[in-house]
Amino acid sequence: MTTATLSRVGRDLALPREAEGFDMPAIARRMWRPLLAMGLMAVAAGVVTGIVQATLSTPLHVAQVAAWNPGLLFLGVGLLLGSVTFLLATILGELRDGGTSVQKALGEQALILKRPLTGKLFPPVMMMGLMTLLATLVVGFVEAARLDTNPSGAADIAAWVGPLRFAGVALLFTSVSLALATIVRSLRFQAGRIQQIADQRSK
Amino acid sequence: MKDLDREASQRQTLAFALLGLVTIGWMAGLAFGFAAAGGAGGSLVRTTPAWLSPALQGVIGIAIASVAVVLTAITRRIRIRAHVLSEALPRLLN
Numbered sequence: 001m002t003t004a005t006l007s008r009v010g011r012d013l014a015l016p017r018e019a020e021g022f023d024m025p026a027i028a029r030r031m032w033r034p035l036l037a038m039g040l041m042a043v044a045a046g047v048v049t050g051i052v053q054a055t056l057s058t059p060l061h062v063a064q065v066a067a068w069n070p071g072l073l074f075l076g077v078g079l080l081l082g083s084v085t086f087l088l089a090t091i092l093g094e095l096r097d098g099g100t101s102v103q104k105a106l107g108e109q110a111l112i113l114k115r116p117l118t119g120k121l122f123p124p125v126m127m128m129g130l131m132t133l134l135a136t137l138v139v140g141f142v143e144a145a146r147l148d149t150n151p152s153g154a155a156d157i158a159a160w161v162g163p164l165r166f167a168g169v170a171l172l173f174t175s176v177s178l179a180l181a182t183i184v185r186s187l188r189f190q191a192g193r194i195q196q197i198a199d200q201r202s203k
Numbered sequence: 204m205k206d207l208d209r210e211a212s213q214r215q216t217l218a219f220a221l222l223g224l225v226t227i228g229w230m231a232g233l234a235f236g237f238a239a240a241g242g243a244g245g246s247l248v249r250t251t252p253a254w255l256s257p258a259l260q261g262v263i264g265i266a267i268a269s270v271a272v273v274l275t276a277i278t279r280r281i282r283i284r285a286h287v288l289s290e291a292l293p294r295l296l297n
Contacts, residue, residue: 050257098285
């Protein structure tokens, strides 16, 4: 439906502001604060648990806390990175709205960048990262429960859950990179649009 | 516009303060790590292996939070930039 209204600005595809459907930055504007707060709380809880772990005397209890606490800390870091991703989406929204107001002030049709592949990919990649970290926290509790009854099973879990945590964080950094790449495209689009308007007026 | 400018400046200052905290945090972490490796006494140093990694992940958390604070400052600067361009560009082109 939007293909009929597509135009070209430099190397990028553009569409009228009013033709944009899903408004990701509007969701991001509401979501970054809760994610930041939850992330800070999770990290603080992890740090306090680490201090409590240092005071425990029973080796089994120490091992059990050591099994799930990294999952809590990684989830906290992941939530903070999710908040950063949402803030980058907010910046994309500000660039879009600012560009729209500049074009309208010039009396031109307000065109916006058609969402590139990087812009479509970064929200699901971020969600995949957060889901992975949430799953590793749950698996950490399962590992802690098995330490008492089935230590070899717990050791098996410990062997793969650590790398999985890092995979979750890697996904979140990937989403940050994709969002930054989208910002780069957005800035290039804005420069191209100003150039296009100036060219049209100088003819 | 002045409010946006003030907010952006305040957030930049806050981000720098958080970065100061991060710097102190990782330096203290390194010091505790070396103290634990050197076999120094004291209950705090002896229990270091248990709490140092979580504490340093807390430092990473503060560092990421400072990134978030800087991004909120950037958001405000973009709004100011859009406002200035909307005002100035029509006058320049006409």
